[in-house]
Amino acid sequence: MKKKNLVCIVCPNGCDAEVLMEDGSEIKILSIDGCTCDKGKEWVEQELTHPMRTIASGIPVEQGDFKLVSVRTDAPIPLGKIFDVMTVIKRRRVKAPVNIGDILVPNPAGTACNIIATRNVKFTE
Amino acid sequence: MENQYDVIVIGAGVVGNAIARELSKTCVSIAVIEKELDVSMGTSSRNSGVIHSGIHYKPGTLRATLNVLGNSLMADLCQDLKVKIDYIGKLTVAQDEEEVKSLYMLKDQGETNGVPGLAILDPDAMGKIQPNVGGIKALHSPSTGIICPYSFTIALAENAHANGCRFYLGHEVTSIQKKDGRFEIEAGGKKLTSRILINSAGLYSAEICRMLGINEYTIYPCRGEYLILDKRLKGALNLLVYPAPHVGKAGLGIHLTNTVSGNILIGPSNEYRQDPEDYACTADIMARLRKEGHILLPELKTTDFIRSFSGLRPKQTPPEIGGFKDFVIESREDVKGFINLVGIESPGLTSSPAIALMIRDMVEKLLPLTPKTDFNGRRSGMAGHFHELSDEEKADLVAQNPDYGEVVCRCEQITKKEVLDAIENPLGVRTINSIKYRSRAMMGRCQGGFCLPRIVQILEKEFGYRPEDYLLKNRTSPLFFGKMRQDIK
Amino acid sequence: MQTIKRDLVIIGGGPAGLAAAVSARKSGLDDILLIERDRILGGILNQCIHDGFGLHTFKEALTGPEYAQRFINEFQSLGIEAMLETIVLSLDKDRALTVSSKKGFLKIQAGAVILAMGCRERTAGAISLPGTRPSGVYTAGAAQNFVNLQNIMIGKHIVILGSGDIGLIMARRMTLEGAKVEAVFELLPTPSGLARNVQQCLNDYNIPLFLSTSVFELHGKDRLTGVTVATVDERFQMIPETRRFVPCDTLLLSVGLIPENELSLNAGVRLEPATSGASVDDQFMTSSPGIFSCGNVLHVHDLVDHVSEEAALVGRSVVDFLSGRTLSTLPARIPMVTGKDVRYVLPQNISGKEDVTLSLRVTRPMRNASVLVTDRGRKVARKKLIRLHPAEMIRIKVKAKDIETAEKLEVSVQ
Structure with missing residues (x-):
């Protein structure tokens, strides 16, 4: 049996989870302690098998009232894919106007998420 | 030619x-x-x-x-x-009889030099000029400014x-x-x-x-460090108060100094350096200045220190x-x-x-x-700053030029017009420090945290600056490393 | 000079100001004016493009701009008046304001005022950071503005002093943009930011966090060339033999936030040393009648959701005040005091006639302890917590029926 400690990132409470797992290379969870909600427990299970994250960044906008439109992934992506997704984001340029929720890149780097706008950017001359 | x-x-x-x-x-x-x-x-x-x-x-x-x-x-x-x-005057304060003697010596010397209005004051008269000033006698020099x-x-x-x-x-x-x-x-x-x-x-x-x-000739740089205090303490000092001179000491001793902008300075220290541009501030001396500050100004709070700086005196005498x-x-x-x-x-x-x-x-x-x-x-132009004018004068100026209505530096209440004037100075200097020294923007308690991003924007929008164009003080002190996302055709 | 009158003037159009305005309007107040110095509403949320906002309020993880936009939409759909690019130059205790904008000067007489100016960052000068004064030293929030709003790369090799949330968020942000974040140094023995941010902003990217360690000297006459760091003992004194040089071109400071109360002071508002914000009653009214305070100008929050909630309460309180109900029926007669392990508690005085939610912070990290509210030894409320941390604000509800006869309430950790 082995023990692993994790800090839950689901919400700002940041619960300290203590997980007991079977020995061996395959991940078999025996118990999860310290989580104060079910979402947290789900997250811990996922974190041990295939950790997922959301990321936020910015994309330059032409003729916008902001230089950058802020963006985020609309669903978590695999932790190991973050820099691949960033590469896609860094290449993208958009034209104003942009609205919150607009999909600016669908399925970046083959992930099951979209890069969506998180700011309204108006067109300016 | x-x-x-x-x-x-x-x-x-x-x-x-x-x-x-x-x-x-x-x-x-x-x-x-x-x-x-x-x-x-x-x-x-x-x-x-x-x-x-x-x-x-x-x-x-x-x-x-x-x-x-x-x-x-x-x-x-x-x-x-x-x-x-501002000719606010100065009190040189003696704490004991030995120092009183040096006050009379200074008064004689000053009068020989032609300094006007010198007077030795007793504690009563001292208190009238500056309440709570310690000491047994003081030399008042009204022409100090x-x-x-x-x-x-x-x-x-x-x-x-x-x-x-x-x-x-x-x-x-x-x-x-x-x-x-x-x-x-x-x-x-x-x-x-x-x-x-x-x-x-x-x-x-x-x-x-x-x-x-x-x-x-040889120059021996001698460093003096200072702390700058928040304007909140403006008014704590009516005039300059210095300790009476001690024998064998080069500087004038650590003291409080009013500035025309309303901040009080604590300093300077006195320390010889090799490098004529060693403008660092040191942990030891800052700690000493803070300590002295708390003694000289009991109402001083830790949040009142807004910045430190140092200068070098070009002395001709070695340490x-x-x-x-x-x-x-x-x-x-x-x-x-x-x-x-x-x-x-x-x-x-x-x-x-x-x-x-x-x-x-x-x-x-x-x-x-x-x-x-x-x-x-x-x-x-005007001596001083827009925010020092009366409401009526301000309103008039804003009506003439709307840039006076936009406050860029909120701590020092410096308007966009004043920042623009500083940017477009006659000598054509365009460093961030040159804007700071001319306008006073970025000199307040938030030290540019709020207004530097706005000044960067003004320089970009109205003067076509690219990120690599911003310099703090010289060509080797860039503010930024280019754009985060480059332009792509 | 022109003078106008408004029932309510709100200073600041960030999350606190917006939520207060929306709530006051929904409570039936028509004549509201919000004053914002920026060209847009939303305040600091505009540059906080990371997610994690709104989990309490909207039950989803939004970014700062999205969270702000929801309130802006509501604010605008309610038709509330806002003056943008306008700065309040002065406020007095009789609620007379002078404001300035490109359109000119204006005097405003307000029936009530809500202070919602937010906070500012502590600077290198404020912590008397020794060494040279090169370029490349930024507060984390200013850096965030350059990167997220102005598309500017502030540095390539970055050291962060202070483990406040903005510093942690910027560590990740700069890493994603291709900078190398060498390390985060924290003077205290525990991180100042939220645990989840230590995990997802530092650990995920193998950015080391050194606790009980601080920066003791800046190097470089022109651009920053590095910093000297060292470990400190339990009295925060540097241990000289641990000194080491860390090369870097940029230092970001995340060493604390200070409520921006310069206007409040001129209005005679009494400030609390523990929060650097106003002392308020359970209506969030300050010591100057008719002047209220909420959000980060009152005390620095760690969650915007709590700011919105607090501001909504203030919006309702103001309507009560303007209708003349507050002062006569709700005198704040019960002082709140801090006991063991509690750094501050807010509000500082309460009426005892309404339920109240107390906000407090503890002085040190603790586990499996209870926050206890007592009246002369009698238990009034208690909240059990698995973890208590100075970085995390704790809220506890107290019921009116339990404090009707209270004389003084003490909040402590047991």
Whole structure:
């Protein structure tokens, strides 16, 4: 049996989870302690098998009232894919106007998420 | 002719600029050469900003004579230049009978020097001027004043510039030759020549001398550190309060100094350094200044410290000797046409207008000076800042120019118009520090946290700046490393 | 000079100001003016492009701009008046304001004022950071503005001093943009930011966090060339033999936030040393009648959701005040005091006639402890917590029926 400690990132409470797992290379969870909600427990299970994250960044906008439109992934992506997704984001340029929720890149780097706008950017001359 | 002048001044500090302005009243052609990108980047901006009365200097010395004369010239000069000056006076406080003796000595000395209005006060009278001041007796010198040293230096330079003086900023002097009665100066890749050369290079004055084979001077930089306090404490001090001098100490002791902008300074310390540009602040001295500050100002809170800075005095005496040597101001016989200023430390700021007159006389002995008929010694604009005006005056100005209505720096309440004026300064300097020193934006308690991003935006939108164009103070102090996302076609 | 009158003037159009305005309008107040110095509403949220906002309020993880936009939409759909690019120059205790904008100067007489100016960052000067004064030293929030709003790369090799949330968020942000974040140094023995941010902003990217370690000298005359760091002992004194040089071109400071109360002071508002914000009653009214305070200008929050909630309460309180109900029926007669392990508690005085939610912070990290509210030894409320941390604000509800006769309430950790 082995023990692993994790800090839950689901919400700002940041619960300290203590997980007991079977020995061996395959991940078999025996118990999860310290989580104060079910979402947290789900997250811990996922974190041990295939950790997922959301990321936020910015994309330059032409003729916008902001230089950058802020963006985020609309669903978590695999932790190991973050820099691949960033590469896609860094290449993208958009034209104003942009609205919150607009999909600016669908399925970046083959992930099951979209890069969506998180700011309204108006067109300016 | 391009790059050929009657007079060249090396060093754009307060003394160099005062000389340049004085000479710009005459028909000679003048240039000022400065290695930094702006004027007032050395000792001139890094001091207490006190206009001394002249009690501290031995009668008959240049320091005594020039200080007292300089002090008396300041009021009119500041009025012409639109620079705020406040003759708030000073108390030099004695804690024991031994120190009382030194007060009487200072009073005699000051009176011999011609300092007006000196009086020894008892605690009652002291308390009326400044409540809660300790000590058993004090010397009151009403002619002591305060000024913003860089505002004054910039004003001198801008007015000299307006009257035809040329400024070579960012031009470091690398060699000087004397050929056929003219000085050939290489500076920043340019070759300039002049009939008269004035060395006003402050901390580097001995080095300039050596370029001409004059090896008798050495400068020992002596650092003074200061802490700047929040304006919240404005009013805690009605006038300057100094401790009475102690025997064998070079500086004037750590004390509180009001500034014309309303901040109080604690300092300076006194420490010899090798490097003439070692403007670091140290943990030990800052801790000492904080401690002294809490003693001198009981209402001081830890959040009241908003910044620290240090300056270097160009001393002529090594640490093992200490004390003061008189200013060297000479027209060299061995190098004809070379006017040399060495060791202009305190009271250099106060003395600067008087030094300028003295230099003018020296120049006149070498070169006929005819007065310029169209000299204009007055600067336009206002002394002080928009926020100091009455509501009615402010409303009028905003109606004339909406940029006065937009406050860019909220801590110091500096408007966009004032920032634009600073950006478009006559000398064409465009560093972040040059905007700061001219407008006071970024000098408040948030230290630019709020307004630097806004000033960066103004420079981009209205002056076409790219991220790599922003410099803090010189070419090797970039603010940024380009765009985060490059443009793609 | 022109003078106008408004029932309510709100200073600041960030999350606190917006939520207060929306709530006051929904409580029936028509004559509301919100004053914002920026060209847009939303305040600091505009540059906080990371997610994690709104989990309480909207039950989803939004970014700062999205969270702000929801309130802006509501604010605008309610037709509330806002003056943008306008700065309040002065406020007095009789609620007379002077404001300035490109359009000119204006005096405003307000029936009530809500202070919602937010906070500012502590600077290198404020912590007397020794060494040179090169370029490349930024507060984390200013850096965030340059990167997220102005598309500017502030540095390539970055050291972060202070483990406040903005510093942690910026560590990740700069890493994603290709900078190398060398390390985060924290003077205290525990991180100042939220645990989840230590995990997802530092651990995920192998950015080391050194606790009980601080920066003791800046190097470089022009651009920053590095910092000297060292470990400190339990009295925060540097241990000289641990000094080491860390090369870097940029230092970001995340060493604390200070409520921006300069206007409040001129209005005679009494400040609390523990929060640097106003002392308020359970209506969030300050010591100057008719002047209220909420959000980060009152006390620095760690969650915007709590700011919105607090501001909504203030919006309702103001309507009560303007209708004359507050002062007569709700005198704040019960002082709140801090007991063991509690750094501050807010509000500082309560009426005892309404339920109240107390906000507090503890002085040190603790586990499995209870926050206890007592009246002369009698237990009034208690909240059990698995973990208590100074970085995390704790809220506890107290019921009116339990404190009707209270004389003084003490909040402590047991």
